[in-house]
Amino acid sequence: MSKSLMGKYLFVLMLALFLVLAACGGDDEEGAEDPDEGSEGTEETESEEEEEEDEEEAVDPEDQIYDIADFNTAASNDGDPIDGGSLNFGLVSDTVFEGTLNYNFYSGAPDAEILTWIDDGLLDMDENFTFTQDGAATFETDEENNSITFTIRDDVQWHDGEEVTAEDWVYAYEVIADPEYTGVRYGTVGFSLIEGIEEYREGESDTIPGIEIHDEKSFTINYERLTPSLLTGGVWTYALPKHIFGDIPVAEMEESEYVRENPIGFGPYKVDSIVPGESVSLVKNENYWRGEPNLDEVTIRVINPSVVVQELETGGVDLVSSFPVDQYPENANMSNVEFLGQIDNAYTYIGFKLGDWDAEATEVNYQGEDMKMGDVELRRAMWYAVDNDSVGERFYNGLRWSGSTLIVPSHPDYHDDSIDVPSHDTEEANRILDEAGYEDVTGDGFREDPDGEELVINFASMSGGDVAEPIANYYIQAWHEVGLNVELLEGRLHEFNSFYDRVGQSGEDDPEIDIYQAAWSVGSDVDPTGLYGRTQLFNFPRYASEENDRLLAEGISDEAFDVSYRQEVYSEWQEYMVENIPVFPTLYRAELRPANERVVNYDIQTGSGVYLYELGVTQEEPVVAE
Known part of the structure; x- marks a missing residue:
């Protein structure tokens, strides 16, 4: 039997084993129903011949493949x-x-x-994720002066009856740009391009020089330049009631009662x-x-x-x-219930730790080849080793499907499905590892690194539904099949909040994590800077390069107001990330929401x-x- 056929055979066996394990998951099964329940007490009867015919024609629900377009x-x-x-x-x-x-x-x-x-956000969006004039505020763009003026409607009130004012909206910008701010919003283009914002952040100004309040309901933001991203989610649209938060130190706001116990909005x-x-x-x-x-x-x-x-x-x-x-x-x-569905603005991915976070410089400390996962050929082989098509069909019946690039099909104008990406090929994975010098020196079935040293790859993954553990186990076994000793971090899955803290959301990267499986919701703006920019905390693989910097900057440049130019830039960026693989997408997602x-x-x-x-x-x- 060829290696590729053997790999496919083992994949099927592993899936069968993991699904059995999931069905025997103890507490995970609490409240689940036997699929045969509910058939008792029906009034209809059939002859044995009709029953046999129906059984032959019936489709096992587990074998049904669905399409989100339906x-x-x-x-x-x-x-x-x-x-x-x-x-x-x-x-x-x-x-x-x-x-x-x-x-x-x-x-x-x-x-x-x-x-x-x-x-609410103060600005509304249309189906193409572009701001409209239908929200709680309207806006006017001045391209000549690189500014946008916002006006809040007169009938917009906080829950306590106070009017939502221009000062409240500007106050949100001031808090997020404050050096004592504890959240994760600062650093996107909606902030970084505001004139004088760094002066304010460094304490050289008491207000943000580029923001001018005109009256109770209107203000203008002056930018160093305008970009297409500003009108597709780049403008921060969430006000902060200054009459409530104004006396709370910025460093204490996140833990205050008005966030944790008595939150207020409009x-x-x-x-x-x-x-x-x-x-x-x-x-x-x-x-x-x-x-x-x-x-x-x-x-x-x-x-x-x-x-x-x-x-x-x-x-x-x-x-x-x-x-x-x-x-x-x-x-x-x-x-x-009626099941509603659409393509989700999200993807699941495998990430590789390539550095850590420099809190003092507030940017990625990319260490490249000095990291265990620093060899791009190792990362490439790990992508070839996994069969995401089969994972999507077997575990999700087609309602998740193999991912290709890091711009998802929920943004059809920018997702480039013509790019050639690694797909499941065990032989190719083995060939890449062989040529890169990863050999089984000790004869234990696992490859050592090119220096002959033991290679153990610690894999972190989140807990979730019934399939979270079997999918994580499948990936581990798929990597074992090509001789890579991948082990689940601490032998278990990790709950949502602690997982992301350890991966890097806390600002500290757990050095025990080499690779991880996570998911991103990508938001409305196609600009991927917030997840992969050099200064972004959410850049969990801690990847940076001059070429990545250039492409991300080009995607929000003046030239990018030309949609075709922006499409070309993001196509080039998608291909660049496929070549360098700081992460690779595993599955795109359908979003299902049943309604009574x-x-x-x-x-x-x-x-x-x-x-x-x-x-x-x-x-x-x-x-x-x-």
Whole structure:
């Protein structure tokens, strides 16, 4: 048998083994239902011959392959919402939410899900992720003077009744640019291009020189230059109420009661109470600027991925933050919900540690070949060794699929699917490792490094749904198959918050981590600087090069206002990252969001024109599965 056929055969065996292990996962199975349950008590009967015929034609749900293009983004319920009512929203997570409930300080997706209910950005976006004039503020661009003037509508109020002012919006810029700021927002082009912002950051000015407040509702930001990124998410649109935060030291704001216990915004719902890490109770904001919300109350609570199906079937939740796509095939016909879906602005990836974070210089300390994973040929072989097509089909039934480049297909104008990327080829992986000098010197089945030294690669991965562990184990076994001794860090998966702290979000990189599996939500702006720029904390592989600097700068240059030019730049950048491999994408993602049949006025697509204040229910009680 050839090496490639043997590799494919072993892949199938490994998948089968890992799925059995997942099905026997102890606590992970709590609340899960036997797929044969629910068939008792039906009134229909069939002859044995008909039963045999049906069995032959039936498709096992685990073998069904789905296409995200077949899903709608909007709930089809066209009924009228009742007056008031309450709705239950499930925050799907295997861990507690952090509870940093202010856009200026949060970093994790679970907190962001909560924030969408209680706060708004001041600018709206269309379906192409471009700012519009339909939000709580309007804007006027002055290309000659490299400035943008913003004007807040008169009817926009904080939850405590105070007006949202230009000073509040500017205050958010001042806090984020303050050297004592503890969050992760500073450094993007929306800040770095503001005139005089470094003077302010270094204490040479009490205000940001490039920002001019005109009156209570309007102000102008003067930039060193304008870039296309500013109008596709680059402008920071989240105000900070100065009448509340103005007396709190910047270094203490993130831990203050107005972030952790009594968060305030100007969104459609207000926080009534919080059970830290577990749930948030909301009541409607009767003075919401778009109009009074239909619902009286919303309860957000964490639900484990292992019980999300049960919660949906029983009406315990009406909506969820996400639905584990690996559970979809067995539940595609759930009778009381409608599954909505779209291409997610996200990808899963394998990252390689190539340096650490220099906190003093606030930039990446790239160490390249001095790091264990510094050899690009080693990284290239590890990409060839894994079969992401089969992972997407077998674990996710096509609702996640093999990734290629670091600009995802949710941005179709910039994603370049013509670039040749490594795909599963065990023979090619072995050839690359052989030529690069990685040989099994000791005869134990694992390769030593080119210097003949033992090579053990520590792999960090997150906990999650039922497939998190078997997928991590598959990757390890795939690398074992080409002779690389990869071991799961500390022999276990790590929960969301501690994982990202150790990978580098805390500003300290755990030296025990050599490679890691993580995921990014890429946001609205196609500019990848926030994840791969030299000065970005989120650049977890700690990769930097002059060519990467050049391409990222070109993508936000004056010339990049020409869309075709920008497309060329980002195509070149995608190819450059495929060649240098600080990370490689494993899977692109479908986003599935089921909605109870009583839910009305709900659309998951950005720029759809359907807003949360319009969300309603057509009856008091949720529809329960039959």
